[in-house]
Amino acid sequence: MHVAVCFRAFLLITLYGSGSSSLEWTLQSFLGHSHNLYCDDLTTNITAPEIGHWILPSGIPAEADGRHYEIVTKFNIRGYILQVTNITREMSGVYICEIRRADGTTRTRVLRGLNLSGPKFHHWLDKYTNNFIRGAVAAACLLVPMLSVCFVQKYRYRTEEELVNSNGSQTSAAYRNEAFDDIEKKSDIIDTRM
Incomplete structure (x- = not known):
């Protein structure tokens, strides 16, 4: 099941995302903030007897994780909104909302992406802090042996x-x-x- 869901999500990402630089179904948020994901769009109209069943990027149902996810009922439709709280880097990915009929069969799926291209940052340096640290470590790893060889050659x-x-x-x-x-x-x- 998990492999099939991941494959479908990957397929839909490639099909929908290949033509445009900014995807309408994706959202970008700051780390530590909250965001709402809606189980509805222009092509799928969810109605009252149906429910929205959310699947997280890890492949588990949203009901299983009560720490960061809350399923909200709106317009008398359970699961219409998935409220994501205290967003972390690990929470980025594709969220799938399965619109299920009253008998439990899945009618259609709605995809929502959260921080697929990375989170928003308050300051531009926040985005590059890790890259600066990696660059400094890489430069030190290159320069220390090279300068050691030069030092040994000069004072041998x-x-x-x-x-x-x-x-x-x-x-x-x-x-x-x-x-x-x-x-x-x-x-x-x-x-x-x-």
Whole structure:
């Protein structure tokens, strides 16, 4: 049952939502506020012996959750309004109102979306706070290893030759070459009188 309801909701979302950027059947609300969802629209006219049976985005009936949902009777029709109180992010999704006849058979369904594109925010920074935090953590994860490698490269252990060459005092590639040093010493000893 749950899979069938989810599939129908997904199918209807794609069919109804593909052509327009703002969907008339969806509502957007602030977090922590209340909102009313109506089990009626222009194409389905709910009348007195019928009732509205609400199914939450999680697939359970609204009667099962009395904390955030209240079913309101209006125009002598039970379930005409689903009052959603203290809205949270987890409550966003597609709500289905099944219009049932007096014998319990379903005549039709009405879809209502709540915060499908995210909730409203009082200040524009509220929307991006989590993204800023994620970006800062990602930048730190990238920069800390990279700067550590640069630090180790700059201050790593250097041999005596590298230290002398980096100071610029001896730039000869033959410096500290024992064979070359021996030739220089022997050339000083060689008698040039010949």
